[in-house]
Amino acid sequence: MPSMGETNMSRILVDGHGGDDAPHVVIDALAQVLAKQNKTVKFGICGQPEVLLPVLREKGLEEVVDIIPAVDVIEMCDPPAVALRRKKQSSIHVGARSVRDGEWDAMVSAGNTGALMAISKFILKTLPGIDRPAVSSMIPAEGGSTFFLDIGANVDCSSEHLVQFAVMGSCYLQAAEGVESPRVGLLNIGSEDIKGTDVIKVAAARLRESNLNFIGNVEGTDIFTDKVDVVVCDGFVGNVALKSMEGLAKLMLTQIKRELTSSVIAKAGAMLAGNALRRVKDSLHPSEHNGAPLLGLNGIVVKSHGSADAYAYACAIDVAIREVEAKLIERTLESMNQMADAS
Amino acid sequence: MPSMGETNMSRILVDGHGGDDAPHVVIDALAQVLAKQNKTVKFGICGQPEVLLPVLREKGLEEVVDIIPAVDVIEMCDPPAVALRRKKQSSIHVGARSVRDGEWDAMVSAGNTGALMAISKFILKTLPGIDRPAVSSMIPAEGGSTFFLDIGANVDCSSEHLVQFAVMGSCYLQAAEGVESPRVGLLNIGSEDIKGTDVIKVAAARLRESNLNFIGNVEGTDIFTDKVDVVVCDGFVGNVALKSMEGLAKLMLTQIKRELTSSVIAKAGAMLAGNALRRVKDSLHPSEHNGAPLLGLNGIVVKSHGSADAYAYACAIDVAIREVEAKLIERTLESMNQMADAS
Numbered sequence: 001m002p003s004m005g006e007t008n009m010s011r012i013l014v015d016g017h018g019g020d021d022a023p024h025v026v027i028d029a030l031a032q033v034l035a036k037q038n039k040t041v042k043f044g045i046c047g048q049p050e051v052l053l054p055v056l057r058e059k060g061l062e063e064v065v066d067i068i069p070a071v072d073v074i075e076m077c078d079p080p081a082v083a084l085r086r087k088k089q090s091s092i093h094v095g096a097r098s099v100r101d102g103e104w105d106a107m108v109s110a111g112n113t114g115a116l117m118a119i120s121k122f123i124l125k126t127l128p129g130i131d132r133p134a135v136s137s138m139i140p141a142e143g144g145s146t147f148f149l150d151i152g153a154n155v156d157c158s159s160e161h162l163v164q165f166a167v168m169g170s171c172y173l174q175a176a177e178g179v180e181s182p183r184v185g186l187l188n189i190g191s192e193d194i195k196g197t198d199v200i201k202v203a204a205a206r207l208r209e210s211n212l213n214f215i216g217n218v219e220g221t222d223i224f225t226d227k228v229d230v231v232v233c234d235g236f237v238g239n240v241a242l243k244s245m246e247g248l249a250k251l252m253l254t255q256i257k258r259e260l261t262s263s264v265i266a267k268a269g270a271m272l273a274g275n276a277l278r279r280v281k282d283s284l285h286p287s288e289h290n291g292a293p294l295l296g297l298n299g300i301v302v303k304s305h306g307s308a309d310a311y312a313y314a315c316a317i318d319v320a321i322r323e324v325e326a327k328l329i330e331r332t333l334e335s336m337n338q339m340a341d342a343s
Numbered sequence: 344m345p346s347m348g349e350t351n352m353s354r355i356l357v358d359g360h361g362g363d364d365a366p367h368v369v370i371d372a373l374a375q376v377l378a379k380q381n382k383t384v385k386f387g388i389c390g391q392p393e394v395l396l397p398v399l400r401e402k403g404l405e406e407v408v409d410i411i412p413a414v415d416v417i418e419m420c421d422p423p424a425v426a427l428r429r430k431k432q433s434s435i436h437v438g439a440r441s442v443r444d445g446e447w448d449a450m451v452s453a454g455n456t457g458a459l460m461a462i463s464k465f466i467l468k469t470l471p472g473i474d475r476p477a478v479s480s481m482i483p484a485e486g487g488s489t490f491f492l493d494i495g496a497n498v499d500c501s502s503e504h505l506v507q508f509a510v511m512g513s514c515y516l517q518a519a520e521g522v523e524s525p526r527v528g529l530l531n532i533g534s535e536d537i538k539g540t541d542v543i544k545v546a547a548a549r550l551r552e553s554n555l556n557f558i559g560n561v562e563g564t565d566i567f568t569d570k571v572d573v574v575v576c577d578g579f580v581g582n583v584a585l586k587s588m589e590g591l592a593k594l595m596l597t598q599i600k601r602e603l604t605s606s607v608i609a610k611a612g613a614m615l616a617g618n619a620l621r622r623v624k625d626s627l628h629p630s631e632h633n634g635a636p637l638l639g640l641n642g643i644v645v646k647s648h649g650s651a652d653a654y655a656y657a658c659a660i661d662v663a664i665r666e667v668e669a670k671l672i673e674r675t676l677e678s679m680n681q682m683a684d685a686s
Contacts, residue, residue: 142594152532155540189495189582197498197579220586224594233583236540239532240580241587243563248588251485251567252595255626259619269615276602276609283598 009042010324012317013104016047017073017091018111019306019313023047026110027055028310030065033317041321044068044104047091068104070094076306080114084122092116096123099299106300106320108291110313113303117153117294124299127329129336130164132157133296134235135303136172137242138289143226145289147173147182150235151242157234159202162186163210166203167335168295169230170212175326176293176319179229185218187233187241192217199234210339249284291316293323296332300324352385353667355660356447359390360416360434361454362649362656366390369453370398371653373408376660384664387411387447390434411447413437419649423457427465435459439466442642449643449663451634453656456646460496460637467642470672472679473507475500476639477578478646479515480585481632486569488632490516490525493578494585500577502545505529506553509546510678511638512573513555518669519636519662522572528561530576530584535560542577553682592627596620634659636666639675643667 014030016023023045030043044066045052056062072090074083087093092115095107100123109116113135121133136149149169154161166184173182186204188196193204195217207214218228220241233241256277260270270277290312294301300323304316357373359366366388373386387409388395399405415433417426430436435458438450443466452459456478464476479492492512497504509527516525529547531539536547538560550557561571563584576584599620603613613620633655637644643666647659 140594142597155532155538187583189498189579189586195498220583220588221590221593223587224590236532237580237583240530240563240576241583243532244566244584245563245587245591247564247567248591249595250564251483252592252623252627254485255623256599256620259622260616262619266616266619269612269617269619271612273603273609273612273616276605276612277599279602280595280598284595 009040010106010321011042011044011104012320012324013044013046013068013095013098013107014317015091015095015107015109015111016045016052018109018116019304019308020110022110023052023055025308025310025313027052027059027061027065029313029317031059031061032310032314034061034064042066046070046095046098046107048073068094068098074112074115076112078112078115080112080118083112083115084118090119092119093123096120096299096301099301100124105324106302108302108304108313108316108320110304110306110308110316116301116303120294120297120299120301124297124301126296127298127333127336129333129340130168130296132161132164133294134165134168136169136292136295138292139223139231139242139245140283140286140289141224141226146223146228147177147230148223148238148242149230149232149295150238152235152239154235156236157199159199159206162199162203162232162234163206163339164296164336165232166207166210166212166214166230167339168332169232171328171332171335172293172295172323173229175328175331176322181213182229183215183227184212184230184232185215185222185228187223187231187237188217188219190217191219210342253281287312288315291319293319293328298329300328352383353664354385354387354446354448355663355667356387356389356411356438356441356450357660358434358438358450358452358454359388359395361452361459362647362651363453365453366395366398368651368653368656370395370402370404370408372656372660374402374404375653375657377404377407385409389413389438389441389450391416411437411441417455417458419455421455421458423455423461426455426458427461433462435462436466439463439642439644442644443467448667449645451645451647451656451659451663453647453649453651453659459644459646463637463640463642463644467640467644469639470641470676470679472676472683473511473639475504475507476637477508477511478637479512479635481635482566482574482585482588483626483629483632484567484569489566489571490520490573491566491581491585492573492575492638493581495578495582497578499579500542502542502549505542505546505575505577506549506682507639507679508575509550509553509555509557509573510682511675512575514671514675514678515636515638515666516572518671518674519665524556525572526558526570527555527573527575528558528565528571530566530574530580531560531562533560534562546575553685596624630655631658634662636662636671641672643671
């Protein structure tokens, strides 16, 4: 096995136990990333060796991927608080500790989101100046995508929290996606300055004075346009908006399918148009968008969707690599310091 | 002209000046409703007689529709507060006063929503026990539709406000849509009782003790299912969710159209499937759903969409007629009294 700590090498640890088809999907994803890597990244997998080693061997990866042993496994149904306190030898606990201790640069997991957030926050803590971490999602939009946060970690937010989310989101898009000057908008019920709650108005005033590229208030419709890159809101609003989108997309695709199979002519049309409709469906949940960073932590953690396939999981690993290589933590700290100097 | 105040006759006043193509659309809608009415409804139109009379004459309606003169017209761009204070002889002011004074039973308007709400609230006041009126929307759902409120009138809501919205929505569905025992849900970020803000938790506790058919917390995805009839949230969350849905629907339909015209085979499919896709598009904004009641007022006011055609506007008039005939105001008062007795 390669020794730890080669200089200039990004070290990415994956959770061997999260997601629908672990560890197979996770290890297949590692194989895909390794196949196109030019040796600048070192990989580890965290979890029960007796489960992980046979699969690594089967894929011929036992020599290139380190196993970091962990005895416990957190299940999807475990309440986050219980997982945090009772399963201290879980793969997520062990992984987060090894990121905290500088042994690995980032962790990727497809496990229980609530538990991943609770454990990461407990072990890694937040960055200085940041009160709360946030969960984010990349939303498909006209001409690209929009980075949307918080989507559920924080139900009650102060103006200061929203300002911190704006910094975190802007730094992420710069570091991981290479967007030079991300346009940041505050989600509101109208674009005028007088609209919205006092929390929003104070946050907008602070953001206008900041060095972020703040474009002001944006509305729900704007998320899907090319008008804004980062949309900031509290976790209650973000979660409701995201789930409303999911519900509507499902209803529309069901209706389209039903209408297309309601007559012989439409059925013939559906067969011809089938690939086009499949592409639309896929574009709502692109594999390339898998890998949601948990932002604001003093360490890099990326959440893969539980149902991700190997290609999608590999995309989440790529997110972690980009965050490490672009020094997201340092950039975010620097940006927070600039905000503090400006105020 | 018929005289006012026939017994047992519902008296509906329409605003002659709101909407994209007033008064033509409004008067065409009246003609449609009159053509299928069996003389149990009396109609009036409020506005500038010199504008309204020629169109009524052209449609042969000058003998059956009363003109209620009003000299001012509120424009879509007028700020609500300015419209309220400076245009006291507007068609909306005159109409609201005539509903308050018992001359008409309900008003329908396609005008400026903010001004309609502000003026209606100022002139009609809210019902005893109700602090704030709410604006609602009927959302398409699997197997029917879901009644969603508040969608923007109230950005900061207490638990008590949410409870009042629940009563208002439940009474509306009973009265106007004939739903016997509407299933009421509180919009939240999870269905478990421990989820959400304190405002939500207290509202849920109150609703569980009420005589409403309260099914508990619902999530954004549930809006589009057959699980719930009335979804209650504050106006900030409701507005963001509604506009996110609008934005996503627009993006999906644009993508489908683009994908379907991207190749000759898909194009042939699109031609065959065209009617099916048009039906899906129409089902997102059904004309039958036009007519959003402003609820909680001491008087019946229905908002038609500004771009409604005559058929859709006639649907909004039907909403007003159903509210009057089912005595929505009395039902809501009774339900509020029962809530007060129970607490």
